[in-house]
Amino acid sequence: MRVFLFVPCFVDQLFPNVAVSTLKVLQHLGCEVLFPGDQTCCGQPAYNSGYFDEARLMAMHQINSFMPNSPTRNHYSTSLGKTESEFDLKRDYAVGPSGSCVAMIRNFYPGLLETDQRYSQVAAEFATRTFELTEFINNVVGVEKFSGKLNAIVSFHDSCHGLRELGIKDGPRNILRRIDGLKLVELPYNEVCCGFGGTFSVKFPEISVAMADEKLKNFSQTKADILVSTDTSCLMHLQGRAKREGFNQRFAHIAEIMAESIS
Amino acid sequence: MTEIEARHFKELYKKQIVNDQLRANLSKATLQAVDSRGESFKEVDFEFLRKQAKMIREESVSHLNQLLSQFEDHARENGCKIFYAETPEKARAYVLDVAMKNNVNLIVKSKSMVTEEIELVPFLSGKGIETVETDLGEYIVQLAKEKPSHITTPAIHKSRTEIAQLFHDKIGTEMNNDPKFLTAEARRVLREKFLSANMGISGANFLIAETGDAVIVENEGNARLSTSSTDIHVVVTGIEKVIPKFSDLRIFMRLLARSSTGQKLTSYVSVLRGPRREEEKDGPREVHIVLVDNGRSSLLGTEHQEVLNCIRCGACLNVCPVYRNIGGHAYGSVYPGPIGSLVTPMYFGEKNAPDLPFASSLCGNCTEVCPVGIEIHHQLLSLRNEIVAAKKSRIERFLFKNYRKTMLRPGRYRMMGRFARMFSKSALVRRMMKQWTDYRDLPEFPSQSFREMYKSGKLN
Amino acid sequence: MEDDREKIFAAIRRGLRKDQHSDTERDGRSPLNTPLFADFQMRFEKFSDELVKLGGEAYVFSDYQGISDFLLEHITDDAGVFLYDEIREKYDRALSELKSTRAYKLSTDFENGYDKRDVAAFGSAILPCAACIAETGTIVLRNNMRLPAALATRLFVITEPARLIASLDELFTEKFRDAGGSNLFLVTGPSRTADIEKELVTGVHGPKEVYVIFHKE
Numbered sequence A: 001m002r003v004f005l006f007v008p009c010f011v012d013q014l015f016p017n018v019a020v021s022t023l024k025v026l027q028h029l030g031c032e033v034l035f036p037g038d039q040t041c042c043g044q045p046a047y048n049s050g051y052f053d054e055a056r057l058m059a060m061h062q063i064n065s066f067m068p069n070s071p072t073r074n075h076y077s078t079s080l081g082k083t084e085s086e087f088d089l090k091r092d093y094a095v096g097p098s099g100s101c102v103a104m105i106r107n108f109y110p111g112l113l114e115t116d117q118r119y120s121q122v123a124a125e126f127a128t129r130t131f132e133l134t135e136f137i138n139n140v141v142g143v144e145k146f147s148g149k150l151n152a153i154v155s156f157h158d159s160c161h162g163l164r165e166l167g168i169k170d171g172p173r174n175i176l177r178r179i180d181g182l183k184l185v186e187l188p189y190n191e192v193c194c195g196f197g198g199t200f201s202v203k204f205p206e207i208s209v210a211m212a213d214e215k216l217k218n219f220s221q222t223k224a225d226i227l228v229s230t231d232t233s234c235l236m237h238l239q240g241r242a243k244r245e246g247f248n249q250r251f252a253h254i255a256e257i258m259a260e261s262i263s
Numbered sequence B: 001m002t003e004i005e006a007r008h009f010k011e012l013y014k015k016q017i018v019n020d021q022l023r024a025n026l027s028k029a030t031l032q033a034v035d036s037r038g039e040s041f042k043e044v045d046f047e048f049l050r051k052q053a054k055m056i057r058e059e060s061v062s063h064l065n066q067l068l069s070q071f072e073d074h075a076r077e078n079g080c081k082i083f084y085a086e087t088p089e090k091a092r093a094y095v096l097d098v099a100m101k102n103n104v105n106l107i108v109k110s111k112s113m114v115t116e117e118i119e120l121v122p123f124l125s126g127k128g129i130e131t132v133e134t135d136l137g138e139y140i141v142q143l144a145k146e147k148p149s150h151i152t153t154p155a156i157h158k159s160r161t162e163i164a165q166l167f168h169d170k171i172g173t174e175m176n177n178d179p180k181f182l183t184a185e186a187r188r189v190l191r192e193k194f195l196s197a198n199m200g201i202s203g204a205n206f207l208i209a210e211t212g213d214a215v216i217v218e219n220e221g222n223a224r225l226s227t228s229s230t231d232i233h234v235v236v237t238g239i240e241k242v243i244p245k246f247s248d249l250r251i252f253m254r255l256l257a258r259s260s261t262g263q264k265l266t267s268y269v270s271v272l273r274g275p276r277r278e279e280e281k282d283g284p285r286e287v288h289i290v291l292v293d294n295g296r297s298s299l300l301g302t303e304h305q306e307v308l309n310c311i312r313c314g315a316c317l318n319v320c321p322v323y324r325n326i327g328g329h330a331y332g333s334v335y336p337g338p339i340g341s342l343v344t345p346m347y348f349g350e351k352n353a354p355d356l357p358f359a360s361s362l363c364g365n366c367t368e369v370c371p372v373g374i375e376i377h378h379q380l381l382s383l384r385n386e387i388v389a390a391k392k393s394r395i396e397r398f399l400f401k402n403y404r405k406t407m408l409r410p411g412r413y414r415m416m417g418r419f420a421r422m423f424s425k426s427a428l429v430r431r432m433m434k435q436w437t438d439y440r441d442l443p444e445f446p447s448q449s450f451r452e453m454y455k456s457g458k459l460n
Numbered sequence C: 001m002e003d004d005r006e007k008i009f010a011a012i013r014r015g016l017r018k019d020q021h022s023d024t025e026r027d028g029r030s031p032l033n034t035p036l037f038a039d040f041q042m043r044f045e046k047f048s049d050e051l052v053k054l055g056g057e058a059y060v061f062s063d064y065q066g067i068s069d070f071l072l073e074h075i076t077d078d079a080g081v082f083l084y085d086e087i088r089e090k091y092d093r094a095l096s097e098l099k100s101t102r103a104y105k106l107s108t109d110f111e112n113g114y115d116k117r118d119v120a121a122f123g124s125a126i127l128p129c130a131a132c133i134a135e136t137g138t139i140v141l142r143n144n145m146r147l148p149a150a151l152a153t154r155l156f157v158i159t160e161p162a163r164l165i166a167s168l169d170e171l172f173t174e175k176f177r178d179a180g181g182s183n184l185f186l187v188t189g190p191s192r193t194a195d196i197e198k199e200l201v202t203g204v205h206g207p208k209e210v211y212v213i214f215h216k217e
């Protein structure tokens, strides 16, 4: 099974370990993993801020970076880290460690590129080949192929985009349950947003952190050591707030937990 | 029309969010509503109901002209008078006219969001006609000279102690914060109002095209009294409230109460078919139905048409974490919460509520619970796009343009990333990130990005 | 006063030009997860369950004496009873003691319509109903009952088993749509509010107590 890594820009720049862990887990599960080096940002920040034109260009770029030899290729593509071969819409998978960025590609690219003759078809097909990591493991690879061992008490935070845009609910929990020694304690009100919301977090920071504080309060109640999620953005926000408020639990992406449990 | 306060959202919410008492009141009340909502849907198939409801509402809105004229014909046959008002002024003038012609001096009114929208009560009171809100929550808010902060639970922001104090000051009750006591006091005062009033005003939850019925849903019995205890009853509602068939109520009745309060059905549902008949012994002798447009028709045929499907259940407010933290008054509009962030700019103009569509983390919980399947958070996104296109915030435009340029050139992206990480501790970067760093720590910036590690080959 | 009908209709037509789709087919299935039963006893249990949860009460009596005792036991004040004429016609044998010991007035005594102050003065109202709904514990009233059902402190409904329908699906049908008169009123439990800190309080404006009696012959 061939997988092209989709590494969201802030994961690439700020949380490389999440991407490294993703790579490791996928290889461990027997996938052949490639990384298209021209990818940058999926365009979600622009899209969510109402800058649809900017987002559209980024969406095109993102697709080009996975398919540099396709007729849609643009002149910005460089040779850096060029994929050995094209992403094949019939058989390859794009997999990323973020429910939110995957939702951008899966749910919003098709609409955004719908009226563009060159891209509409490709975008629609690419959308169906793009998966969030835990989704990919549950729905494509088969969760039973995975097992690990790690002593920890964790809680799981459902990211809103994972939960509501992609319908990810049991998948990550199924994975965590396959880790020996790991105890999963459910968070009260686990479907309530943590308050990150992209640019919302800096446009309305007081509301954003009030929401984070609720989440942290609920997390503390669980007495778990680690808060695990499919989305680094939620974790960055919660961890940033937790540190500021003097909490000292750990916040980890599920890929990191999986990678640790198999090493 | 008075000034639209929603323009000042940024100042308003900052005042509310520091009010811990308010947030505690809201949190308790909304979470309780969310829990009972979930419980109440166990007995029925929510997705089935929602699909049917969405379909029926879509049919209603997309046949609005046919259905309205059908409704109008039947309502007239039943003996009602119909009045269409394009603007709030027109609607207010008509209601005043009816009141004057009949020498009305006391009006009992039940809950209606449209009357809030057109500011009917202050208008009538200003003309010397005492107009009393009879829904307990609305009555509390009216006594406090405030506006409702929730579309179905108007006094959700007030604690029992605050209400006890208010009653003590305004209607002279003893200081006792037991809700039972307070409710009994309100009953006593309002009962007398019902018995003396000579006109009643209500809203309508649904208008039925095939019968001309107005359907009103409530729990307290005040709507029933407002519509039955006086000789004149005026319904004030929006043109979009019409649904095709009487039998469609089997869908909406099951959804509405569950969505708002987690009840299977509200205590009272009144299906009103005009004034009392010759042989009947109660009910008003005159029924007027005022159908208000106020911007609704301008949404037809646009991307926002589906917003007209709303049945004002309030579920989206209860689940909204933003609403829960800032309360209804922060929105500066009679329509707060997610639906308010759509309706306010749509009815009153995007210029008058430029921040509301952005005040959402887009978590989508609203969309998840909406009983008529409105894609609320996607509607917010498309409003954002319209506002951005019309607005000239130069700095923001500049930033997004540069961001786009960076993201389209992998080389530039690589370099920018490296710089950002290198200078992450510098005062300049910190200052640029003030809106983040004032409230939260930044993560430790790694020395190498993933792509740098990947390229260096040390990952394989 | 001239209204804006034409303006509004023109605006609607302008907007809708792009978006006229034809009538949609309704799906007539019941949305209830467990179907409701044909048998009266089972329906009654559901009805009673729902009503009791809301603070009301439901009973089945097979003799007039039972009804009579029940009413006497529950109507202890001397605020008077509003008695709907149809009840007197059907259940007079259950009312003789009540009528001789309590002040009452018949609906037919109000020749020119009810006076709201008079009706408000009654402590209890005894009414017939068009139907009861098991699904929700609801009473369905029609015509001439707006005021008594809303103003009395205690509401009694006396009816027969055949009136107990299973669900809202049976209510919102042609039978009730075309029944005539100016209104259809559903009453589901006592009047209530949760406007103060979401704490449930009953008897806001309407009845504090609701009793439904089925007379089974």
Ligand code: SF4
Pocket: B259, B309, B310, B311, B312, B313, B314, B315, B316, B317, B339, B366, B369, B370, B371, B372, B373, B374, B376
């Ligand atoms: S938008 Fe949906 S959830 Fe919100 S009030 Fe309207 S119908 Fe209810």
